[in-house]
Amino acid sequence: MLKTLSLARDRLRSKAPLSSSPTSSSFTFRVLSSPFSSKRHAPKASKEEEPPLKESVLLYPKDPSSTPKLFLVQPRLSPPKFLQAKLNEALCLANSLEEQRHGYFESDFFDKELPSHVVVQNPVARSPKAHVDTYFGSGTVDNIKCHLNAEDSKEEVDAVFVNAILSAVQQRNLERIWEKPVLDRVGLIIEIFNAHAHTKEAKLQAELAALMYKRSRLVRVRGTDGKQTFGQFGEAEVVSARGRAASKGSGFVGGAGETELQLQRRRISDRKLRLLSQIKDARRTRLLQRAARRRQGGLEGKSLATIAVVGYTNAGKSTLTSALTRTALYCNERLFATLDPTLKSAILPSRRKVLLSDTVGFISDLPIQLVEAFQSTLEEVVEADLLLHVVDSTAPNIEEHRSTVFHVLNQIGVPEEKLKNMIEVWNKIDYEEEEEQVEDMHYLDDGKGEEEEEEAAELIDGSIAEETLEASEAAVEEDQIENQEDDSDGWLLSDENVSDSELWKVPEDAKLVAAQKNGPDVRVSALTGVGLKELMYLIDERLKGEDDKLRSQTVVERSELQSRKWRPPRKDDEELAVEQ
Ligand SMILES: Nc1nc2c(ncn2[C@@H]2O[C@H](COP(=O)(O)OP(=O)(O)OP(=O)(O)O)[C@@H](O)[C@H]2O)c(=O)[nH]1
Ligand SMILES: [Mg+2]
Known part of the structure; x- marks a missing residue:
């Protein structure tokens, strides 16, 4: 096959x-x-x-x-x-x-x-x-x-x-x-x-x-x-x-x-207003569902972490999500096979339960407003605790694909911190091996x-x-x-x-962030399963890192609050207040 x-x-x-x-x-x-x-x-x-x-x-x-x-x-x-x-x-x-x-x-x-x-x-x-x-x-x-x-x-x-x-x-x-x-x-x-x-x-x-x-x-x-x-x-x-x-x-x-x-x-404006109000309703439902998911929680009272699987269209996002969650999501060679975000649960090596969200793929040269039309769907990405960036490692213009994804993520407002923490997964590594094997019997080689x-x-x-x-x-x-x-x-x-040359140019901000990552964090084949275990450990690790960061942040905030609450006014402070 x-x-x-x-x-x-x-x-x-x-x-x-x-x-x-x-x-x-x-x-x-x-x-x-x-x-x-x-x-x-x-x-x-x-x-x-x-x-x-x-x-x-x-x-x-x-x-x-x-x-x-x-x-x-x-x-x-x-x-x-x-x-x-x-x-x-x-x-x-x-x-x-x-x-x-x-x-x-x-x-x-x-x-x-x-x-x-x-x-x-x-x-x-x-x-x-x-x-x-x-x-x-x-x-x-x-x-x-x-x-x-x-x-x-x-x-x-x-x-x-x-x-x-x-x-x-x-x-x-x-x-x-x-x-x-x-x-x-x-x-x-x-x-x-x-x-x-x-x-x-x-x-x-x-x-x-x-x-x-x-x-x-x-x-x-x-x-x-x-x-x-x-x-x-x-x-x-x-x-x-x-x-x-x-x-x-x-x-x-x-x-x-x-x-x-x-x-x-006029007709378009009327219809647009009606559509926007319907989308607003759908968005509200999505917000409520997300809040319920958070309340539902994972292990030890932790909230259930969501991992958004993002990437260029056809990179293998759905195939990877299916493999990690042991489900059968719809995958197809057609571009934009997935338009509706789907959430599936997976258990990490630490036994922690997480949700993986498969979503619409990105493509180069699209105006921001097209992305905006899908804002409600893409909110899942902005709100996710961790991002998995799936890259088709066999794409000849892989750098353009990577930059496009960074650019869209920037456009939709993913915080820089989250972009830095994003796991870059180079998919389809089996393909290179396959290519070598079939090179001799290349049926197009007919002159x-x-x-x-x-x-x-x-x-x-x-x-x-x-x-x-x-x-x-x-x-x-x-x-x-x-x-x-x-x-x-x-x-x-x-x-x-x-100018059109502007359109074909990779935006500078996207280049910058993309350049910060020198390569893949992990190489996998979603189809054969190679590298998936390593990926699961990596997700576990990154989430733990996020938890630790959150915990230390909370501790600092709490201690700041306590010190503010209990600390008796010092002489220096009083002097400062008088000066002001
Ligand atoms: N050889 C090989 N093919 C793969 C691999 N992962 C996915 N594919 C194929 O790549 C095609 C696209 O896969 P999808 O999972 O639908 O890609 P997607 O990123 O979800 O695509 P969109 O939803 O259209 O954005 C399918 O035909 C998959 O069978 C892989 O690891 N190796
Ligand atoms: Mg898909």
Whole structure:
């Protein structure tokens, strides 16, 4: 089984050629329309009732058996190892977008075809600012369109996934040029969150994230006829009479009426308020449960310690939690398999009972507000007594993964003391051994890889590479970028005032804390069980250390209190008081 897994993973790691891959997916289902174009929200002048927003934020209708066929566009990164890692992650993201049926995914992750993809020149490589209108230069945009047409002629592509963070305007313009819904990195991750959420709380949080994202995507662009239009297909501007009467004071005709943009914003704001209040209720329940757990206590009247298992998505958090608690949590190769925190108990070597909390994984380049939508869930992490940071030791960009986790933990407010005490667990050490064993029978070693890499080089260094920045900038049509009202509420970091190079940079604070740790505290294989005993002893030790710290703190506080209470006022003190 292990071998199959490694082979399959190997396949995903190495097969993704750095070029357009005309592999046709086995997905046969269709996206009816994009949630991010307004096609599906064709304005209805008279209807004022609450739209089914949960549905409107989704990429495809909630048919559990439906999976969209995505076409991936990966901006080139260097070094090639980093590009390969990012490309593999993007392919995994694309294949992770799937609804579960009765708690299970229809297909085996590795039975799925790799999504068709193309590596293109990275616009931020030459200039910190990408093209404000279409992100990519015009040559790249046209080239992608050709690839899309070619792909479409074989099997219809439902949406284009650009593995970068696009502004609303860039997204809308690309949608118009490519005539396909476009998802950027944040959009796809939100879609996955929505598809994988199970519990009421996770669903609410995922919907909130989608809603905030959707609000940031509401833009008006100037259409080909020069008129302001709201949607991709130039829907009418004024869609309801609301506001007319109010603006005139009486009568039923007057004022400018409500535009589609205002109507959508209002609906989103109303829904957001309702969602926030529901999340608040769920949070209250969680707080009560946590307090009850603390009261319940462990051995010798101690409170029951909670250990939060954190880490990059797919690092093996659920597998490790299952192994340590001897339970069977849901584990899957799909990214963001876990969205709902789960608590399981374990007995440490000292016979102390603890709770392990498995939670949502982190990923690079996500805006803080997305994390904020999951604040209620992530509170478990902030409140935990100890953190276990699970790292996939086989990840080629392991440093980026580590830094991302430190960054998110900083963002959600984990105290520095807790970060220092965190146990870093390098997981999947069995994989290296496996890799060595299967190297000779590497089924991808069929000579195709090189050929495909050459193609990639052609694509990157050929027509697209020749296109100069100046030329593409000249191609920016002024009327397309005029009035680029980006209503992101400062939510998306992709706003034009934040350069994309900033987004891809590991934040300094995260680097600092990550650098303080030189390596793993323990190396394990959650799958085979190697290193788990050592890990359990380490948890015991760290918790004891925490207890001792707490005890000495309490003793100091108590003695301070006593001395304050019983100490008779000294002469020096009296003098000091008089001076003051
Ligand atoms: N070879 C190997 N595979 C592992 C190990 N631990 C986990 N995996 C595999 O890695 C994949 C992801 O594991 P999960 O436990 O679901 O990872 P996770 O961190 O919980 O992922 P998310 O919930 O999606 O964030 C699964 O296919 C596991 O079987 C390990 O020690 N060795
Ligand atoms: Mg998990």
